[in-house]
Amino acid sequence: MDKIAVLIPCYNEGMTISKVISDYKHVLPSACIYVYDNNSTDKTGEIAHDAGAIVRREYRQGKGNVIRSMFRDIEADCYLMIDGDDTYPAENAREMCQLILEGKADMVIGDRLSSTYFEENKRLFHNFGNDIVRKFINILWHPKNPVRDVMTGYRAFSPMFVKTFPILSQGFEIETEMTIHALDKNLMLENIPVKYRDRPTGSVSKLNTYTDGAKVIMTIFNMYRHYKPMRFFGALSLAFLIAAVVLFLPVLLEFIRTGLVPRFPTFIASGFFMLTGLLLFACSLVLDTNATNSRKDFEIQMNIIRMMLKNDQETSK
Structure with a gap:
């Protein structure tokens, strides 16, 4: 060495x-x-x-x-x-x-x-x-x-x-x-x-x-x-959820005022954005768990490698 x-x-x-x-x-x-x-x-x-x-x-x-x-x-x-x-x-x-x-x-x-x-x-x-x-x-x-x-x-x-x-x-x-x-x-x-x-x-x-x-x-x-899935997909999820709320509020207010839903395309789009945001949030939770487990495995590998390196140094002496 x-x-x-x-x-x-x-x-x-x-x-x-x-x-x-x-x-x-x-x-x-x-x-x-x-x-x-x-x-x-x-x-x-x-x-x-x-x-x-x-x-x-x-x-x-x-x-x-x-x-x-x-x-x-x-x-x-x-x-x-x-x-x-x-x-x-x-x-x-x-x-x-x-x-x-x-x-x-x-x-x-x-x-x-x-x-x-x-x-x-x-x-x-x-x-x-x-x-x-x-x-x-x-x-x-x-x-x-x-x-x-x-x-x-x-x-x-x-x-x-x-x-x-x-x-x-x-x-x-x-x-x-x-x-x-x-x-x-x-x-x-x-x-x-x-x-x-x-x-x-x-x-x-x-x-x-x-x-x-x-x-x-x-x-x-x-x-x-890969390393920060909660932040990455969480930010995307938040963006879609905000868009869903922005699209849905006028439809909701119109429904409260008249009892009618005249803008079905907007209502459908808001539902799509809401569903996408929730799916992204669920993905962020799963991927963040995987990333955390990967970090745990990495720490264990580091401990093993540290022991191997220490043994190699003692052997070389």
Whole structure:
């Protein structure tokens, strides 16, 4: 088992990967550096191997697929994930890893947005998108320790996080999924401001502003629906019930005044909305019970994994 494992998912980062490996070797000389080459066509894997990294291949395209394989394959006391594009200086790596090794956090987020990101990043819609995603998550989950950067690829993880994180995303939604998982499961989360520098000339971002941005928003929507069904379906239920009352009141007042129901379509629509609202409320109760049971099962799994990790550490000593 490694003490610190540096994880670098890569797709066509041949221009920068050698420098990234060198920088993190200098700051974390005892760490094992793993580069997972995701079908690169520019000899990223060969360059990384020559620079001294342990190189492995992931043939399923997408960052989420790469992280899934990394988390399954590698055993360590601390995992540090970075991008291979040389946008994250290594100077904060030791501090981030120390928080994990001391048991003060399960995930440490390298917060670019509180530092130099908005000045360095040249893609304006990326700035807007990062800010929107951060605000959505903080509003929907309202954590005591607000998340300052959701889309950053610079993070440190504990073994507990890595071995209990169910990865569903295949692409760049993975960072959003990580953040929401930590918040929903009440894991310890810390933000560390880190400097950000834009990609060097000739290096191209693989993230598509519009398609990947839409996937991130859908990930937030779906995870909120899965993790907070009472709030999600309860809000829909309330909306339908209010609409039903608004439609029904004029019909009721007319009936009280004249004894007639002249607007049958409105009366039928109000009944449909009322029935839909009640069904949504019933669904919210059932799904909330399932979500609560899932959290209970997760806590039991965490206890089992914690015992296994403790036994592994004692055995390795």
